[in-house]
Amino acid sequence: MHRYIESSPACWALYGEVLVREYQDPAHMAVHRLTVDAYAVQHPGRPGRQAMQSVGGHLLSMYAVLELGSSHQDATGLIARAVKQVRFRWLEPPASMGPLTVTSVAQAAGAVEHCLAVQRWAESAWQAWAAHHCTIRQWATDLRQ
Numbered sequence: 001m002h003r004y005i006e007s008s009p010a011c012w013a014l015y016g017e018v019l020v021r022e023y024q025d026p027a028h029m030a031v032h033r034l035t036v037d038a039y040a041v042q043h044p045g046r047p048g049r050q051a052m053q054s055v056g057g058h059l060l061s062m063y064a065v066l067e068l069g070s071s072h073q074d075a076t077g078l079i080a081r082a083v084k085q086v087r088f089r090w091l092e093p094p095a096s097m098g099p100l101t102v103t104s105v106a107q108a109a110g111a112v113e114h115c116l117a118v119q120r121w122a123e124s125a126w127q128a129w130a131a132h133h134c135t136i137r138q139w140a141t142d143l144r145q
Contacts, residue, residue, distance in 0.1 A: 004045040005051075006043055028114050034066075038125040042102075053088050056091065059091075061076070063140055082143060104117050104120070
């Protein structure tokens, strides 16, 4: 299990299976950034420095990719800058993490279906955190200055 991303053992194992698929095939790997982001924000853990950085960083990445159209590489760079520059605070998790989960992705057959499932999952997870979108957008703006 992970020290600050809290999940059930079964959920963590399923996530691991999805990651194996991505690491074994470049076509699946095309959405890896969003896979990691969606899983992390759906498992925010408890208030603490690492959990706050994780949720904040992954939400920043999702904002960059899903709303700004940034590349996955640029979103990864954004996370790296944010960890050094943003004073993250605890964002109260939503009551619902969204209707889609890693299970939705694990059921996908083939790379095309996998990529579409990850895209939908990430959009669902991003929307679940809508109450904090203004904060995420402000953190992104602060990073550009």
